[in-house]
Amino acid sequence: MSFLKPTTLAEYYATNYSKCTETFSVFASQDFLLIGMKLEFLVILPINMFGFYCILFKSTKYMKEFKWHLFHLQFWFLLLSIFYSILTTPIHFFPAQVRCSIGFLRERGVGPLFQVIVVHFVYAGIVSAVVLLFENRHRHLAPTTDFSYRIHKSPRILLGILNFSVGITNTIPVVLQEETQEFLKLKYLEVLPCPMDLYFDVCSFAQSKRITGWSLLAYLTNVLVTVEIAFFITHCFFCLRKSQLVDTFSVRTKRLQVAFFKAAIAQVAAPLVVLFLPFIMLFYLLATSANLQGLINICVLFIPANSAFSTISLLYFxxxxxxxxxxxxxxxxxxxxxxxxxxxxxxx
The missing domain is CATH 1.20.5 (Single alpha-helices involved in coiled-coils or other helix-helix interfaces)
Structure with a gap:
């Protein structure tokens, strides 16, 4: 099929798009995603509410401080689920970096750029909560003679600022991208020439892949936070192993330390396991440039489920x-x- 090179989206839609013969299944429709997200939300919300009830009213006295970190992380997971399932309900057009939000916020006239920014801030809250969770475990496991013990004091404030700044730095390249939406969407049509017609709707928002100083800053902060989380988890593990050999600790204290560390790992790891399939799907689409909109919508349904799986692991461990x-x-x-x-x- 031969395509012309139009200069506007309207021209592309009137000429090249009319030649597309792509047929999309029912799974690719926006109705499937909207109904699926709403049904999923009706299942996710009671599970999360039960989890919050257990954290607030069924925690033991030994979990007095730890339970608030569990609550904090679970709150951000639930917020991400709410935004994805009800408020934004995004249709992603992978391998193009374009998404169209068709949820409640669109009905209220909220622009697509603002919706992307809010999701980035929720992501920042999750990152901050994960770090605080393992920093709390680290504070109870690391001995006062350890080189890392100084993190327990004023540097914790700096860590909190750094962790939440991830959301801000991820947002800056999006807000300051120089290319217009018209230019970006036309450029991505070279990769995905026959998307769903929602691609041409005002709800769609394209993100630039061009490397800039701001995007490098965003990558750097993400790498730093990843290293930070890896340090806390690894150092907690070694401190935990050493504490099991200390005779001054009671058997009960040793068991509680192990149990709390396992619970923290499970609460963070469960959502990552849920998102494993969407990540594999994303890499496949980027490598092959296949147009599998129905499968993409099914993978998007996995994202709100992260809070439910996190709650289940929290309750089990x-x-x-x-x-x-x-x-x-x-x-x-x-x-x-x-x-x-x-x-x-x-x-x-």
Whole structure:
């Protein structure tokens, strides 16, 4: 199929796009994504609310400080799920760096650029909460003689500023990109010549892939935060192993330290496991430039599920919450057995 080289999106839509013969499945439609996201939200919200209830009211006295870090991280995970499932509901046009938000914010007239900025800030909150979670574990595991113990004091404020600045630095290249939306969308049509017609809607927003000073700053802050999280996790692991050999710690204290560290790892790792398939799909699309919009929409549905899987891992790996859930399950079973015995006795 031969394509002309139009200079505007309107011209492309009237000429080249009319020659496209692409057929999209029901999974590629915006109705599928909207309905799927709403149904998913109805499942995710009760799971998260139950998780918050357990954190606030079923945490033991040994989790007095730790529970607030669990709550903090879970709050940002839930916020990301709400933005993706209800507020923005983005359709991504991979391998083109273009997305079209069709959720509640679009109905209220919120521009696509502002929606992208808000999602970046939510991402910054997640990063900050993850670091604070492991910094809390590190503070309780690292001995006062360790070189890293000084992180426990005033440098924590600097760490907090650095971690949240990730969202800001990721937003700067988007806000200050020099190319116009018309130019970027036309450029990406060379990679994806026959997208869904929503690509040409005002809801779509394109991000530049050009390397600038601001984009390098964004990459640098992301690398620094990744190294920071890796340091806390690795150093916590080694400090934890050393603490198990210290005779002055009680057996209960050693078990609690191990349990809390496992719970923190599980709460962070569970969403990453959920997002593994979308990441693999993204790399495949970037490598092949295939137009698989239906599969992309299915992968997008995995993103809001991160908070539910994080909550489930949180409840499973914390003994206090696990014990509470077992009690909820066993009580109805015992009542049913008791009622059956009464019924049998009455019949006799």
């Amino acid at each position: 914390n003994a206090a919450y696990r014990k509470f859930i077992k009690g909820l399950i066993q009580v109805p079973a015992l009542m049913e057995i008791s009622n059956n015995r009464v019924a049998v006795a009455s019949s006799v």
